[in-house]
Amino acid sequence: MPDALALARDSHDLALRQLMELAAIPSVGTDPVHRQDMLRAAHWLADEMGTVGLQQVDILPTGGNPVVYGEWLGAGEDAATVLLYAHYDVQPARREDGWSSEPFEPQLRDGRLFGRGVADDKSHCVVLLRAVAALLASEEGCPVNVRFLLEGEEESGSPNLLPFLRENRERLQADAAIIADGGFEDPDEPLIVTALRGIVALELGVSGPVTDLHSGIHGGIVHNPAQAIAEIVARLHHPDGRIAVPGFYDDVRQLSTRERELLAEGDMSDEDWQDLVGAPRDWGEPGYSRVERTGARPTLEINGIYGGYSGEGFKTVIPARAHAKISCRLVANQRPQRVYDLVCDFIRTIAPPTVTPEFRLLGLGDPVEIDIDSPFVMALQRAYTLHWPGPAGFRRTGGSVPIIAMFSEVPGIPSVTLGFSTSDSGIHGPNENYRVDMLNKGIDTTVRFLQEIARGYQAGN
Numbered sequence: 007m008p009d010a011l012a013l014a015r016d017s018h019d020l021a022l023r024q025l026m027e028l029a030a031i032p033s034v035g036t037d038p039v040h041r042q043d044m045l046r047a048a049h050w051l052a053d054e055m056g057t058v059g060l061q062q063v064d065i066l067p068t069g070g071n072p073v074v075y076g077e078w079l080g081a082g083e084d085a086a087t088v089l090l091y092a093h094y095d096v097q098p099a100r101r102e103d104g105w106s107s108e109p110f111e112p113q114l115r116d117g118r119l120f121g122r123g124v125a126d127d128k129s130h131c132v133v134l135l136r137a138v139a140a141l142l143a144s145e146e147g148c149p150v151n152v153r154f155l156l157e158g159e160e161e162s163g164s165p166n167l168l169p170f171l172r173e174n175r176e177r178l179q180a181d182a183a184i185i186a187d188g189g190f191e192d193p194d195e196p197l198i199v200t201a202l203r204g205i206v207a208l209e210l211g212v213s214g215p216v217t218d219l220h221s222g223i224h225g226g227i228v229h230n231p232a233q234a235i236a237e238i239v240a241r242l243h244h245p246d247g248r249i250a251v252p253g254f255y256d257d258v259r260q261l262s263t264r265e266r267e268l269l270a271e272g273d274m275s276d277e278d279w280q281d282l283v284g285a286p287r288d289w290g291e292p293g294y295s296r297v298e299r300t301g302a303r304p305t306l307e308i309n310g311i312y313g314g315y316s317g318e319g320f321k322t323v324i325p326a327r328a329h330a331k332i333s334c335r336l337v338a339n340q341r342p343q344r345v346y347d348l349v350c351d352f353i354r355t356i357a358p359p360t361v362t363p364e365f366r367l368l369g370l371g372d373p374v375e376i377d378i379d380s381p382f383v384m385a386l387q388r389a390y391t392l393h394w395p396g397p398a399g400f401r402r403t404g405g406s407v408p409i410i411a412m413f414s415e416v417p418g419i420p421s422v423t424l425g426f427s428t429s430d431s432g433i434h435g436p437n438e439n440y441r442v443d444m445l446n447k448g449i450d451t452t453v454r455f456l457q458e459i460a461r462g463y464q465a466g467n
């Protein structure tokens with residue numbers, strides 16, 4: 007019987023075919039229109055878990071989209087148990103957003119697979135499954151117990167996950183969680199994520215007149231809510247880029263000089279940043295570098311602002327209300343609920359008396375920092391050497407994965423992140439893509455990672 011790495015290599019073509027199949031299912035988690043597609047994706051994954059040889063495979067209900075669960079505990083009580091996490095929900099996508107091919111008809115071009123969700127995060131569902139499949143079918147066997155938790159609401163902020171974790175505490179017992187959702191910046195330099203930001207998302211509504219009005223008859227007398235909301239959001243930052251909400255930065259953990267030096271080593275050049283983003287120039291909180299502003303400083307973003315007429319031609323109307331979606335990225339030691347209260351309080355004080363603000367909390371998630379001295383991070387470092395000779399870099403990422411903070415409470419386990427997308431994968435944008443070579447290396451590396459976890463665990467016992 008061949009060894010696990012040989013089997014992993016033999017499965018590269020299958021992995022690509024599977025990723026194409028899975029990415030063809032438009033599992034857009036936030037859109038109720040896609041409820042059936044979510045179930046189709048969940049069934050696809052559950053079927054594959056069964057084929058791979060996992061047990062207790064189940065599609066477990068939550069308050070929203072289901073969790074797909076499967077386990078294999080054949081390594082025995084003395085072996086490490088790892089929880090393998092990825093998400094099967096994807097961001098929405100429409101061809102007219104700038105895609106060169108249909109977002110849900112995955113297409114292979116120039117060594118990359120293009121399609122919504124191929125990088126974030128269906129590739130990593132496939133990577134985990136293929137790696138465990140190779141280990142289970144190998145001569146040496148799988149040296150760790152595994153429990154799969156594939157989520158369907160990550161892109162919605164995982165609003166139903168904490169109650170789910172509490173109710174399923176027993177079956178989620180593990181020594182650590184591998185969070186397979188992320189990637190490298192440069193395909194030649196492996197990365198280990200050391201921090202992810204928290205988040206608080208809210209909707210602001212501003213209402214004025216009881217109904218839409220003719221702007222000729224009523225204009226000049228009524229404070230237009232679309233204008234009022236623009237005045238409000240314009241005051242959320244100081245002109246220099248600092249957030250103007252009083253108390254916003256109070257709890258932020260300041261970086262040490264050493265941390266700032268380490269971060270500086272990983273900053274992008276101006277040219278690389280230009281190529282990636284293409285904005286006329288950068289912007290943001292003064293006194294901090296770009297890596298600090300995305301990795302270690304909090305932000306407040308306007309994700310959308312809408313109200314009134316935006317269709318063809320023009321309509322002379324004063325809208326009765328306008329809305330903005332606002333989200334803040336948080337860093338240690340900020341607390342999302344407190345930040346929500348601060349932002350709402352500030353908006354209440356600056357809102358002009360001519361309109362009424364209303365708030366709706368859309369989601370919360372705590373910031374996390376990952377212990378880089380943990381045996382699981384060391385195992386990952388050893389595993390990377392399979393395909394990348396140099397040492398892995400450490401990076402703080404600006405993104406959020408809500409489950410990591412939850413895991414530190416229930417069931418109370420450390421996380422380590424794994425992922426093989428690249429900074430040009432375009433996650434959440436048009437033409438999202440995933441390099442086929444990274445898919446293959448990702449599978450091999452994950453096999454080695456689980457083996458290295460087992461080695462480290464035995465050595466520690």
Ligand code: BES
Pocket residue numbers: 126127160161162163164187188189205369371403404405406407408
């Ligand atoms: N995979 C991303 C988060 C991420 C991005 C991790 C870049 C590492 C590097 C994840 O799917 C995501 O988009 N999360 C959302 C969470 C939010 C909806 C609570 C995010 O960060 O916006």
Ligand code: MN
Pocket residue numbers: 093126127160187188
């Ligand atoms: Mn993701």
Ligand code: MN
Pocket residue numbers: 097126161433434
């Ligand atoms: Mn995402």
